Amino acid sequence: GQQVMQIPQYQHVQEGEDFTTYCNSSTTLSNIQWYKQRPGGHPVFLIQLVKSGEVKKQKRLTFQFGEAKKNSSLHITATQTTDVGTYFCAGKAGTASKLTFGTGTRLQVTL
Amino acid sequence: NAGVTQTPKFRVLKTGQSMTLLCAQDMNHEYMYWYRQDPGMGLRLIHYSVGEGTTAKGEVPDGYNVSRLKKQNFLLGLESAAPSQTSVYFCASSYQGHVEAFFGQGTRLTVV
Numbered sequence: 001g002q003q004v005m006q007i008p009q010y011q012h013v014q015e016g017e018d019f020t021t022y023c024n025s026s027t028t029l030s031n032i033q034w035y036k037q038r039p040g041g042h043p044v045f046l047i048q049l050v051k052s053g054e055v056k057k058q059k060r061l062t063f064q065f066g067e068a069k070k071n072s073s074l075h076i077t078a079t080q081t082t083d084v085g086t087y088f089c090a091g092k093a094g095t096a097s098k099l100t101f102g103t104g105t106r107l108q109v110t111l
Numbered sequence: 112n113a114g115v116t117q118t119p120k121f122r123v124l125k126t127g128q129s130m131t132l133l134c135a136q137d138m139n140h141e142y143m144y145w146y147r148q149d150p151g152m153g154l155r156l157i158h159y160s161v162g163e164g165t166t167a168k169g170e171v172p173d174g175y176n177v178s179r180l181k182k183q184n185f186l187l188g189l190e191s192a193a194p195s196q197t198s199v200y201f202c203a204s205s206y207q208g209h210v211e212a213f214f215g216q217g218t219r220l221t222v223v
Contacts, residue, residue: 001170009151031209042201043154045211088153092209098169099144099205099212101154 002027002093006102013109019079021105023072023089030092032065032072033099038085079109113137117202117215124192124222132187132218134202142205143185144169144212145177147198154201160185161208192222 003026013019023032031050035043047056049065049072056063062075072089089102115136124130134143141162146154146169156169160179174196176188185204189196199219203212 006153033211042214042217043203043212044214048211090154090212098156098159098167099208100156100170101146103151103153 002091002100004089004091004100004102006087006089006105008105009103010106011108013079013107015081015109015111016078019076019083019107021074021087021089021107023074023091023102025070025091025093025100027093028069030069032069033090034063034072034074035088035090035101036085037088037104041085043088076107079107081109081111083107084109115202115204115213115215117200117218119218120216121219122221124189124220126192126194126222128192129188129190130192130220131189132200132202132220134185134187134204134215136183136185136204136213138204138206138213139182140204140206140213141182142208142212143179144203144205145175145185145187146201146203147171147196148201148217149198157187157200194222196220197222 033048034046037043053067054065060077064073086104086106088104118133144159145157158177163182178186202215205212
């Protein structure tokens with residue numbers, strides 16, 4: 001079945017440093033979504049990418065969808081303590097009705 | 112507008128007991144999902160539904176059953192709880208399968 005892996009599993013940065021998490025699917029995706037889960041909270045939708053090679057920005061966050069639509073990345077510029085949490089990618093393959101989540105990357109930011 | 116509501120929020124079960132987790136959404140969404148979240152495993156899909164009266168298996172369906180008798184509700188049942196089912200359970204819903212999913216607050220279940 002479809003598998004979605006994320007790396008790294010965990011990253012600890014100092015405030016102000018950049019952060020990137022990578023998402024790789026075993027199958028071609030029709031779209032990719034990104035979610036953020038704060039500690040003790042539930043996943044909250046951030047963005048969706050649909051087109052091959054698409055790049056979207058939300059303030060300090062940059063999201064990219066690979067040309068082959070099998071990978072994606074999330075880059076945070078100049079991290080802040082409010083960025084702490086686990087970031088998940090989620091993809092839907094073709095006509096499949098289910099959304100498959102990646103394994104997540106936990107980000108810790110310290111002053 | 113409550114969004115997605117899960118009940119209960121916490122529960123402790125003894126091995127072999129049964130229980131039902133309730134998910135209710137007030138957004139008229141067609142799709143509903145049940146996920147479990149375990150450390151280092153991300154969110155794994157248990158069962159999902161693409162509309163009232165329909166259900167389908169996800170990645171880890173064994174030991175669970177679901178029902179979607181009403182569009183707004185999606186029930187997850189554990190017939191005979193096992194310690195391996197200790198987890199945080201999240202319900203989610205979406206208008207269609209390829210748009211954003213809205214999550215409930217989660218149910219923390221411990222089976223002893």
